[in-house]
Structures are given as structure tokens and as C-alpha cells.
Amino acid sequence: MRTFSKAGIAGAGLIGGSIGIDLKKKRIARRVVAVGRHKGSLSIAKRKKAVDEGSRDPAVLEGCDLVILAAPVETIIKQAGLLKRHIPDDCIVMDVASTKETIVKKMSRIFPRFVGCHPLAGSEKRGIANARGGLFHKADCIITPVKATDAGALAAVKDLWVRLGAKPVIMDPSRHDRMLAYTSHLPHVMAFALIDALPAEYLARSPRSFRDMTRIAGSSPELWDDICMTNRANLGRSIGAFTGRMQAVRAAIRRGDKAALRRIMKRAHAKRSNIL
């Protein structure tokens, strides 16, 4: 069990802030700093004891032996070069973004000890205000090493997630992106599209099924267009597979083919109850 002397968080939002709270509370790092764009968020982070110090100046990361990149994917990609100047080469750097292939490729070139991560513990309620200790308790955390990944850094990151309460799952970045295109990105797109398709007059009296189906449309558009755009090919395919099934259902309904409709529903019903 390694104790880090100084951990840095780039982007103190829901995920970054929640990691900070646990790093301090569980004494995994002696000191925790954050770099962010918004002074307000940084001072909330300090008040919530997610960090000891917050700054808009990336120089705050000087001397870190652990850095967590916790901004949206494209922000990370844009800012990595700037951050790099303040991060020593032997520092372990990890991210927590929702897509992995692009970011792992790019960050591995920039940071010698980079490890890609994706804790499955997000929420439509983002921001430091919603950060809390224990967010990762019992959550899967997908870790996506590649050939170039430093073995020591990988072991330390795996150990770190275990101490944060998560269950590490090792997976290839491309498999991660194909899987999440179905299990996360497609459902989000569906939620946005469902709300968008609904005649406004019907919103007032929506049953629980509708509210559940659209909860994640409360997610941040700024975060999600990023996620979609960094997983375009996979997401296109999952949307295609899904709309294909919708068309099959629609065709069965149109021709009044109750047997065909029931077959689809029974298959889905059994699949869900068997495996989840």
C-alpha cells in the first residue's frame, strides 16, 4: 500500500472531487491539490475537504507523484500539453473519462506513466457540489492498460481503486469503448431523443417509467457531446442496432402481428432477467 506524497486533480468536479475526498479521508495522499478553471468550484472543493489547495495555475501540480485527469475528454486532450510542463516524468497519471481509445492513445504519448481508467460511478448530477466520499464503493472501475503501460504504475493504480472501494476490471480500451457505446452512450442518446420527441403538453403527467427512462437526459450536454464525439464509430453502430430493433417492433405492431411482438418482448425479458 503506497501513500502518495502529493496528489493533483485536474478538474475538481463530481469524480475528481469525490476522489479527493477519499484520498484525504483515507490518507492515501499526504497532500491533495487541484487545478481548475472556476474559482468557485475550487473553493467548494476546499470547503468539502476534497483538496488542501486549489488553483487556476497548473504550476500547483509541481512535485506531484499522482495526477488524476478528471475533466471532460476533449478538455483533457486540449490541456495535456500545458499540464505536462508541471508534471514530472515519473509521476503516475490517470484519467477517469467515459471513452478510452482516443485518450489512452494520446495521453500515453505525453505521460510515460499514464493509466486509463473509467469508474462506472457517474451521475446526471455532476459538479463538485455533488462530490462525496464513498462514491466508488462497490463500483466497477474499468482500467485500460495498453502495451506501453508502465507495469508499476498499473499496479499502483489498481491498488488505488481498491482502496477507494472500487472493483478494478482490466479491459482493452477498444473493447471498453465498444461496450460503453451500448451500455452507456446509447442509453444517454435515447434519453435525450425521447425527451426531444415528446410533445411538450404531455410532460406534466409522465409516469415513473418515463421519468426513469429520461433521468439521464438531466446529464450535461457539454459532457455528453464530448463523449459521443470521441466514440463516434461505435456509437453509430449501437444506435443502428437499436433503431433496427425499434423498426422490427414497429413493423410487428403495424401489421398487427402479436406473436412476433411477443417473441421480441419475451426474448428481451428473458435476457434481462437471466443476466442482470
Added chain:
Amino acid sequence: MRTFSKAGIAGAGLIGGSIGIDLKKKRIARRVVAVGRHKGSLSIAKRKKAVDEGSRDPAVLEGCDLVILAAPVETIIKQAGLLKRHIPDDCIVMDVASTKETIVKKMSRIFPRFVGCHPLAGSEKRGIANARGGLFHKADCIITPVKATDAGALAAVKDLWVRLGAKPVIMDPSRHDRMLAYTSHLPHVMAFALIDALPAEYLARSPRSFRDMTRIAGSSPELWDDICMTNRANLGRSIGAFTGRMQAVRAAIRRGDKAALRRIMKRAHAKRSNIL
């Protein structure tokens, strides 16, 4: 406040059973009986104090002054003629089915004092085993009178739902079916189609967003093909509107048009947060 001398429930499942429990507990009916197909369900209903007597013989409904039709839509339609022989003409008859236009038209011809109802309090967990008192507490109950509806029966049914804790909402049957095609039937079809489209290997590690989006695929296929088939035209239109939005999202993703994608997501995000 009227007390019924004998209330009869045709189909003692989640909804019928929950009504029975409250009718007895709140002393809205002096005696509650049920007619059903399954001996097992009827004896559970008796054990749960949802009914005083259960029988597979519809003659058990003789002498009722209130009858609740609580079977799936097409079962109700098939059995109404048979039940009619045992139900006096002055008996108030209501249903609780999820589509209203067809059933209101047919039942109004058979039962002089019929009132169509749809309490928005269902669950993917059906059956008498899940019935409970207070199920309708604070739930909207849509009541769908037509020109032919008996005014006294309508007033009594409205009062009954208030005593069951629900908020009665008066609505035209065709408006009900158009609305529910979007807010309930479409989401259910989406949930079934999403599970059906998912490569099975990905089911084991689904995040909460996915589990929420597919919870209602745990609903009964036998109930839902019925619902879909009795609301074909409206459901076809809502599926069409939704898949149209999905195609728009897919097109934006395919051409890498982040601005267009964000526009759709922002519009949906604002719509949900403003109105729900």
C-alpha cells in the same frame, strides 16, 4: 362518501389486489370478492386480505354494486360477455387498463354504468404477490368518461379514487391513448428493444444508466403485447417520432457535427428540467 355493499374484482393481480386491500382496510366496501383464473393467486389474495372470497366461477360477482375489471385489456374484452350475465345493470363497473379507447367503447356498450380508469401506479413487478395497500397514494388516476357515461357512476368512481389516495384526472380516452403512447408505451418498447439489441457479453457489467433504462423490460410480455396491440396507431406514431430523433442524432455524430448534437441535447435537457 358511499360504502359499497359488495365489490367484485375480475383479475386479482397487482392492481386488482391492491385495490382490494384498500377497499377492505378503508372499509369502502363491506365485502370484497374476486374472480380469477388461477386458484393459487386467489388464495394469496385471500391470505393478503385483498378479498373475502375468491372463485374461478364468475357467479361470485352476483349482487355486486361495484365491479373492477383488472385483467389485461384483451382478456377483459374476451370475458366481458360472460361476466355480464352475473352483474346487475345498476352496478358500477370500472376498469384499470393501460389503453382506453377500445375498452371504453366496448365496455360502455355492455355495462350501462361503466367508467374507464387508468391509475398511473403500475410496476414491472406484477401479480398478487406484489399487491399492497397504499399503492395509489398520490398517484394520478386518469378517468376517461365519454358522452354515454352515467354521471352518478362517474362521480362515485372519482370519489372512490380519492379515497384510495389517488388524484383523479379527467381525460378523453383518445387523448389518454395518444399521451400514453409517448409517456409509457414507447418507453416500454424502447426498453425491450435496447435489451434485445445489446450483445449478450456486455450485460454483466452494465452501469446504472443501463439498468434504469431497461428496468421496465422486466414487465410482462403478455401484458405488454396486449397494450401495444390495442394502441397500434398512436404507438406507431410515437415510435416514428422517436426514431426520427435518433436518426438526427446519428447523422450529427456521423458527420462529426458537435454543434448540432449539442443543440439537440441542450434542447432536451432544458425541456426536461423545466417541466418535470
